[in-house]
Amino acid sequence: MRLELHRIFVRKLAFGAKTGVADGVLTIDKKELLSLVAEDERLGKNIDADLAMPGDSIRIVPVKDVVEPRWKIDGGKGQVFPGLLSDVETVGEGKTLVLTGAAVVTAGKIVRFQEGIIDMSGPGAEYTPYSQTCNVVLLLEPSDPGMDKHEYESACRGAGLKAAAYLARCCADVKADKVEAYTCANIKEAMWGHPGLPKVGYLYMLQTQGLLHDTYFYGVDVKKILPTVMSPLEAMDGAIVSGNCVSACDKNSTYVHQNNPVIAEMLRRHGRDFNFVTCIVTNENVTLADKRRSSSFATKLAAMLGLDGVIITEEGFGNPDADLVMNCWKAERLGVKTALLTDEYAGRDGASQSLADSCVEGDACVTAGNANEVIVLPPMKKVLGVLEEANVLAGGWKDSALPGVPKDSVAADGSVTVELQAITGSTSELGYTKLGAKTI
16 A cells, blocks of 8 residues: 655635635635535534634633544545545545644534643643644534434534545645655565564554444444454544544544554654554443453454564543453463553542553553643633533533632633643543653
């Protein structure tokens, strides 16, 4: 497989008469964009769009998902977000236009406590990668306040994907600022390539625990699949889409799946430090039987492929920790070495148990930070969304009686005191974050 990413670098956003890009400025026809999004009758009449740039005194809340604008430009088979926005054709090949530096942010009250905050400036901006993107913010609401939440989530997810594809499609004739080419061998060639180097895979855990904890692979809810192999180029080309309403800090947004730093680093080191053979996609389950089935199947694939080691990442915390640890010890006992990437919920003082499960085999673990750390976010000049929702986000609180914290997360002056758990992407378990730790 060969994939070319044709990157146009976006440094500024503006509303204008026609959508397009020139000299780093992405101009957006707001009326046309909203008309496209409003085609879904599940969305209300008061939907809106606004712009948020790095350094702006803007707070976006409650954030649902973030999507990078992309469009296939070679006219071949496949299109962006297959199975959801286009026909189900294999992606990971051909030429894809990427509006690097731009993002579509969907904001709206869905599950409420499992949306998040993005600050474009101030101390909160240091904890979210999306303070550094030029954000087209879709402010969404359901057409019927009593609408089923699964239907509303589907509408919001579709709105973000449509908007992202629209923005990139309107720039399809513009010459790229940079072209990056990636190739991946088939399994047969990969197994015999780079003799002498360890064969390594990526065990990619996707959140699928129901209750609107969903991820989509070629449009299929991943809870419905058995673990399978995937080229890393497919993930880079939009095969995985977030439908999750989980805690904001470690929600893997669609943007992060498109720009998975684990895949990027493994591709960079492929052929030099190890032989990156393949990705294994697996799910996170609710019942013990399902956990056992998926972990056995995923680790069996790793062993059948003769992998010497796997990197394992998870999404979420608590219940998914059991899947993470089960994948770890089963792989190790099959002779496949593991390295784990997760985050921690160690309490505000950092003294509590970090994960809900553990095993002696899990002795190589990278942390993306403690989501229970508390931060004070100063007031912003502009709020896109509903500021009071910060009181009900996971990591926020209302009418608290705990010592040392304000009664409510949102103060009268507009400042917000929350755990990092409430900040979108702050402890990304794919490592798409500025947080980390080292052993001393």
